[in-house]
Amino acid sequence: MTEVVVLGAGYAxxxxxxxxxxxxxxxxxLIxxxxxxxxxxxxxxxxxxxNEPDHITFDIKQALPEDVxxxxxxxxxxxxxAKTITLADQSQPLTYDYLITALGFESEDFGIKGADEYALPLENVKTAEAIRRHLEDRLAGYQETQDENxxxxxxxxAGFTSVELLGELVHRIPSLIEEYHLPAELIQITCLEAAPKVLPMFDQKLVDYAVQYLADHGAVIHTSTPIDEVTPTGVKSGDTTFNANTIIWTTGVRGSHVIADSGFQQKRNRVAVDPTLTLKDHPEVFIIGDVSAVPDPASGRFYPTTxxxxxxxxxxxxxxxxxxLDGNAMTPFTYKSLGTVCSLGPSVGIAELGDRGSMKLRGRKVSLLKKMVNDRTIMEESGVGNMLRHLS
Ligand code: NAD
Structure with missing residues (x-):
């Protein structure tokens, strides 16, 4: 029997x-x-x-065939x-003949002072729930503290994650204002972006639409504003301080720290793999997803991680x-994007689809499209039952 071990049960x-x-x-x-x-x-x-965690998760064991x-x-x-995997709390390492490493991402803080201590990263379900709790606690607590922060x-x-998160936030804020009897005029939603442009991969007209939509709903994006420090009550960019008691950290991602801990040659915990998606000199080790950096033969650059x-x-x-296994030659990975969709809350978004993003969409139809893509992924990985549960 050939033993194939897959690390990580994310998309990859x-x-x-x-x-x-x-x-x-x-x-x-599968580990x-x-x-x-x-x-x-x-x-x-x-x-x-x-959204509730239940709606974005499913039980892996139930979705797997019994012989896995x-x-x-x-x-x-x-x-x-040694062809081994060490697992926490298990004395005996696991051995493999072939390995597929798909350990996913972690939040990247670039070593910025205070980010680790005072900002809330968005990495997994637990950190997402922690952000929700913190946000609701602060807003609910205002009546008592009267602290405008x-x-x-x-x-x-202001990358993809931030813009999508801002879209959800401006959608939910009106109901939070009502629920906690908050003074709407004192609510401030500020987004700070180091680069001069937001979502540079998108057509400028679509970006302008997104930025205007968020501004119309109360979220202000400051570009060319690199954060250099996070404090318990705000962030600093040069001489300017922005005050807030809720600081959400979505400045990008790196691969899992297991990559660096295992001594791989890496940059931000991503291993530059061969075009066949294997580790150099180790054809039995495949590295994919957010822990890999895969060369695009057309541009010579690495593909983005999505x-x-x-x-x-x-x-x-x-x-x-x-x-x-059949004794044939491996082929290089090539990829053609189906398009990019960025939601702005549950009912609006922007998208570029088709050949080189030639079809540009914005508004309500985009959110339907995004929902269809998500539902298809859930159905393919976990079965129709789960998809119906997520739709309900
Ligand atoms: P990102 O790298 O795309 O965006 C992070 C942003 O933070 C960048 O614009 C960067 O300039 C900014 N930034 C970094 N350091 C900063 C600092 N000190 N101060 C201020 N701004 C700073 O990261 P992401 O949004 O987390 O996305 C991660 C990956 O996941 C990307 O490849 C993205 O394409 C993908 N993604 C895709 C979708 C989608 O397709 N809808 C949604 C979410 C994420």
Whole structure:
């Protein structure tokens, strides 16, 4: 029996299992820190409280075929020379013939002073729930404290995650104002972005629409405003201080720290893999998703890290693993984006679809599109039952 071990049950890991299942003489093992899978692209909705964790998670064991071994454990180290995986709280390391590393992302704080201590990162379901609790506690507490900082919210960075989170936030704020009897005129939602432009990959007209939509609903984005320090009551950018008691940290992501801990050559915990998605000199080790940096043969640069691309990589890994087992040559990974969608709350968004983003959409139709994409992913990974539960 050939032992194939998959690390991580995010988009990439789950798709790899699905594509590899049923191969003769192959035994699959999946290792994941939690017993559930979460939709990383919907974490911001849980953080703002427009969605419940139940709606963006499903039980992994239930979604897997019975002959796949599933272990809930935390991976601490990968040794590619010994072909072993060390798991926390388990004395015996796990061995493999082939390894698929898909351990996902962590929040990136760039070592900025105070970020780790005082800002709230958005990384997983637990941190999303922590953001929601903090936000609601501060707003609810205002009646007692009369501290205007309790009504100020700062979102750090204006990448995809921040803009989607701001969209949910401006959608929910009116109901929070009503629920906690808050003075609407004192609420401040501020987003600070280091770069001169927001969402540079999008057409400028779509970006202008998004920024205007958020401004019309009370969220102000300051560009060219790099954060250099976070304090318990705000953030500093140069000589300017922005005050708030809720500081949400969404300035980008890096790969899992297990990558650095395992001694891989890496940058921000991403390993530059061969075009076949394997580790140099280790064709038995595949690295995909947010822990990988995959060269795009067309541009010579690395592909961006997205859920869509992780799924495509997992499908390709299954092909290349099969090729190795059959004694055939592996093929390089290539990818054509289906388009990019950025939601602005539950009912509005912007999107670029089709060849080189030629179809540009904005407004209500985009949110329907995003919902359809999410539902399709959930259905494919976990079955129709789960999709119906998520729709309800
Ligand atoms: P990102 O890197 O895309 O954006 C982070 C932003 O924070 C950048 O604009 C950066 O300039 C800014 N920033 C960094 N340091 C800063 C500082 N000190 N002060 C102020 N601003 C600072 O990260 P993300 O939004 O977390 O997204 C991570 C990945 O996930 C990306 O590849 C993204 O494309 C993908 N993603 C995609 C979607 C979608 O397709 N709808 C949604 C969420 C995330």
């Amino acid at each position: 890991g789950l798709r790899a299992i699905r594509e590899l299942h049923g191969m003769p003489n192959v035994h699959l093992t 994941n820190r939690d017993p559930y899978h979460y939709e990383a692209t919907a974490l911001h909705t849980v953080a703002i409280g427009t 071994t599933f272990t809930v454990a935390t991976v601490t180290k990968i040794d590619v020379e 309790d009504l100020h919210i700062i979102v750090c960075g 859920g869509q691309i992780s799924i495509a990589q997992a499908t390709h890994v299954a092909k290349n693993l099969r090729a190795q």
